[in-house]
Amino acid sequence: MIPTGAYAEVVNNSNITGGTWDLSFTVLPKPSNVEIYGVQLSIPPHANGTAPVADWSNHTTTAYDTGTGTDAWWVISKTSTTYAHTSTYSNASRMMIVYEYQGTPFNVTNMYPILTAGNNSSFPDIFTTSFVSLANISGKTRLTVSVSRIDFIGSNGSNNSNWTGTFLLNLLLARKLY
Structure with a gap:
């Protein structure tokens, strides 16, 4: 058919x-009832890695912003949580990242984000991403995500699971119109 x-x-x-x-x-x-927007954002290095990049808030670091002009995304803040590995539990290294779109705010009604992490580096790191929130705040669209390294927890000599490279966040926003 x-x-x-x-x-x-x-x-x-x-x-x-x-x-x-x-x-x-x-x-x-x-489908005529769906709007789609896609972009690739940067996942900054962890604040507790062997080559750390300190956490920040209020867009005090611009090195991990992506795009240009009105199609730019800024990393407003990142908050790192180091791994924890004991005889009774293991917690993966993770970060909470807030991205802010610099163009006209999206209509976030019935908008659904799809997130995947990418790795175009020589590092073997594997990540998972979780959606936290998507909202219009002070005339800008803000996306908050949680990113975690999942290929190992802890340290192995000079290598630890608090990543030091810059990785990729693939974002697809789909909005159902009716």
Whole structure:
């Protein structure tokens, strides 16, 4: 079944007697009731790593801002929590990060963020991200996320789970219109 607005290409593969029919590709229509915005943001280094970058608030550090002009995202604050590893429990290294969009605020009604962490470095670090909040505050859209390193907890010689590299946060905002 091909839904309304979609199409498919069917080709005859005549490699054998009588040929066979192959589905070459299909295209589904973009839903008309959804707006989508995507961007890649920076995850700053942890404040307790072997090469630490101190936590900040009120946008006192600009090194991890992304984009330009009205399509820029600022890292307003980051708060690091170091790992904890005892004989009875383990807590992963994590950070709470507040990003602020510098363009016209998004209409956040019925808006749903999808987050994934990326790693384009030579480091083996693996992260998970959690959505905390998305709100318009003082004429700007603010996104708060929690990021945690999950590939190991604790320290291994001079290496520890408080990361020192800059990693990627892939953000997709989808807003249902009706």
